[in-house]
Amino acid sequence: MHETAMLDTELAAIEVIREVLVLQRRLRDGGCAGRVCLRCVRHHRDAVATAMAHGRPIDFLLPAFPTKSPNPAKVLGPLPDLAEELALRFLESLCERIAEVYPPGARIRVCSDGRVFNDLIGVGDDNVTRYVHELNRMIARIGAVHLSQFTLDDVYPGADHARMRAELTAGRGPHTDALRAEVRRGGDLVHMYRGITRFMLEDLSVPGHTGSRSALQRRSRELAYGVIARSRAWDELLAELFPDAVRLSIHPQPCSTRKIGLLLADTPDVWLTPWHSAAVDTGDGRFTLMKRAEAEAAGARLVTVRGRPSHLVLARPRTAAPVPAPATGVLRHAR
Numbered sequence: 001m002h003e004t005a006m007l008d009t010e011l012a013a014i015e016v017i018r019e020v021l022v023l024q025r026r027l028r029d030g031g032c033a034g035r036v037c038l039r040c041v042r043h044h045r046d047a048v049a050t051a052m053a054h055g056r057p058i059d060f061l062l063p064a065f066p067t068k069s070p071n072p073a074k075v076l077g078p079l080p081d082l083a084e085e086l087a088l089r090f091l092e093s094l095c096e097r098i099a100e101v102y103p104p105g106a107r108i109r110v111c112s113d114g115r116v117f118n119d120l121i122g123v124g125d126d127n128v129t130r131y132v133h134e135l136n137r138m139i140a141r142i143g144a145v146h147l148s149q150f151t152l153d154d155v156y157p158g159a160d161h162a163r164m165r166a167e168l169t170a171g172r173g174p175h176t177d178a179l180r181a182e183v184r185r186g187g188d189l190v191h192m193y194r195g196i197t198r199f200m201l202e203d204l205s206v207p208g209h210t211g212s213r214s215a216l217q218r219r220s221r222e223l224a225y226g227v228i229a230r231s232r233a234w235d236e237l238l239a240e241l242f243p244d245a246v247r248l249s250i251h252p253q254p255c256s257t258r259k260i261g262l263l264l265a266d267t268p269d270v271w272l273t274p275w276h277s278a279a280v281d282t283g284d285g286r287f288t289l290m291k292r293a294e295a296e297a298a299g300a301r302l303v304t305v306r307g308r309p310s311h312l313v314l315a316r317p318r319t320a321a322p323v324p325a326p327a328t329g330v331l332r333h334a335r
């Protein structure tokens, strides 16, 4: 390649990585520094530059959008709603910004992982199927031409759902004993383990539950290990299928690792996702994510669109004073 062309590719690759890293979700004390971490730029530059040298669109993989939480205190229902739509629009806008720097652009393959562990989190396979179909419809409706979905059903078409999960974990993913040892040693996994355990505990603590709190905690920890083990197996399978893709994650990541943690929504709780919460119009033209029950306790009311629950709206303040209710961040880049 001509020297100038090489330099142009190199600079464009850095520009592309910067566009992504501006939105980076970092692990606290994970080693990243600066608004855009230069060590992470250097670390991820080559994967992007390789795609660019061949003139291909840059492929990103994002395991996310599994299924709605089964907890009605958190979400508006089992189907994708405005919370997912805002996150998809945000991902599409990221691809559009990358295309401005690098015309062949980027594609984000959303690797919905609901089928991978829905049996562990108390969500039926039918709900996962409906969620995936609705998400595909949403991607088409909002014209997100750079986004697509990939699920376990695409890997084992026509197979029984339990069989798919058995095939996935056969020879892939760690044993839960190994994960337990990893958590005991401390390190990066502890954060994810605690986050998932907390979600499991919240989702199991539904009205009508009988049994002690400590039994629930034990069960939540057990299930969290199961979810992490399955997610790792899914991760390994995706690496086998898409070896050249740049890996994204919704979980905060330490500096210069294989994946880039991506901020889908700017909330104070880094573990809050569109599928664990509802989109809330804060009354000043901005959206945030909140758990349904918390938003309703702050006076938010439900808005339906096309006959389905869409989002919540906090009452518009009568004076020029700022909206008092949510002590939360705001969905950036949302619209």
Ligand SMILES: [Zn+2]
Pocket: 031, 032, 033, 037, 038, 039, 040, 254, 255, 256
């Ligand atoms: Zn870094």
